[in-house]
Amino acid sequence: MNIGKPIQAAAADTTGLDVNDVSVIYRNGNRALDGASFSVPKGSITALVGINGSGKSTLFKALMGFVPTASGQISIMGLAVNEALSRNLVAYVPQSEEIDWSFPVLVEDVVMMGRYGHMNFLRMTRPEDRVAVDEALERVGMSAFRKRQIGELSGGQKKRVFLARALAQEGQVILLDEPFTGVDVTTETQIIELLKEMRAEGRVMLVSTHNLGSVPEFCDRAVLINKRILAEGPTAKVFTHDNLQKAFGGVLRHFVLGGEDLHDDDDSRQVTVLTDDERPFVIYGETERKAREEGGA
Numbered sequence: 344m345n346i347g348k349p350i351q352a353a354a355a356d357t358t359g360l361d362v363n364d365v366s367v368i369y370r371n372g373n374r375a376l377d378g379a380s381f382s383v384p385k386g387s388i389t390a391l392v393g394i395n396g397s398g399k400s401t402l403f404k405a406l407m408g409f410v411p412t413a414s415g416q417i418s419i420m421g422l423a424v425n426e427a428l429s430r431n432l433v434a435y436v437p438q439s440e441e442i443d444w445s446f447p448v449l450v451e452d453v454v455m456m457g458r459y460g461h462m463n464f465l466r467m468t469r470p471e472d473r474v475a476v477d478e479a480l481e482r483v484g485m486s487a488f489r490k491r492q493i494g495e496l497s498g499g500q501k502k503r504v505f506l507a508r509a510l511a512q513e514g515q516v517i518l519l520d521e522p523f524t525g526v527d528v529t530t531e532t533q534i535i536e537l538l539k540e541m542r543a544e545g546r547v548m549l550v551s552t553h554n555l556g557s558v559p560e561f562c563d564r565a566v567l568i569n570k571r572i573l574a575e576g577p578t579a580k581v582f583t584h585d586n587l588q589k590a591f592g593g594v595l596r597h598f599v600l601g602g603e604d605l606h607d608d609d610d611s612r613q614v615t616v617l618t619d620d621e622r623p624f625v626i627y628g629e630t631e632r633k634a635r636e637e638g639g640a
């Protein structure tokens with residue numbers, strides 16, 4: 344277990360997240376993460392992609408100190424997990440299903456929760472807490488909704504409120520669990536723009552998503568996971584047909600349109616569509632085809 348261990352100071356400069364040979368074993372003996380290693384620089388947006396049950400949420404829980412690691416080390420902004428958490432560096436934007444929306448709480452109160460870690464144990468709000476909440480709501484375009492019950496908002500508006508909570512927290516590492524599920528294209532674009540701004544501020548965003556088509560648009564890096572890390576690095580290098588097949592196996596829907604279906608000339612290029620039932624990842628051209636033919640696939 345890494346908690347309490349000092350982390351090398353040298354990593355603090357450019358490394359945002361460093362996960363080194365981390366395994367997580369649940370009480371029932373289920374090994375949900377098995378020797379996972381990857382690292383992500385500051386000022387980056389990284390997609391976390393894998394099938395259901397591949398360990399994405401478990402990785403988030405390990406980064407938030409909710410589950411102990413059986414082995415390995417985690418460094419967050421150059422600090423051990425407990426130190427990073429005590430400095431409020433890690434913010435979490437949960438999946439919608441994890442929240443009881445019937446709980447009566449105002450939008451501004453949800454965002455204020457992001458300030459709790461900055462307050463004393465009496466949780467007295469100070470002027471700077473109110474300013475942080477105002478600024479965060481303004482930044483996600485939700486100021487007009489501050490007195491509404493959170494349960495009365497649309498799926499996309501709720502996501503923006505939780506992003507505001509992460510901003511109010513001044514989180515430097517933001518973990519986003521399926522941020523685009525149940526969100527329309529306009530809101531998805533707004534969220535992506537906000538994530539890009541946060542990247543420019545040097546923060547680290549780790550985004551679990553089944554929305555494969557969006558990944559090359561806004562994630563500069565990707566981590567493909569199935570208990571182990573199957574591939575990690577810059578999206579252009581990692582997000583290939585072969586790696587996605589490795590990550591999803593038979594689960595992924597896969598269409599190839601080529602030849603007569605696509606052209607009435609002798610253009611040999613084909614379109615490959617890979618989808619995990621959300622926005623598909625589309626590959627156009629012959630580079631992938633040639634590579635596969637040469638590889639005997």
Ligand SMILES: Nc1ncnc2c1ncn2[C@@H]1O[C@H](COP(=O)(O)OP(=O)(O)OP(=O)(O)O)[C@@H](O)[C@H]1O
Pocket residue numbers: 369370371373374375393394395396397398399400401402
């Ligand atoms: N509390 C727990 N106790 C035992 N096993 C668990 C527990 N939570 C998750 N698991 C198991 O650990 C594995 C990884 O689960 P995890 O929730 O991390 O997957 P995921 O990649 O987030 O899936 P999804 O895409 O469905 O959200 C699964 O086999 C799951 O059944």
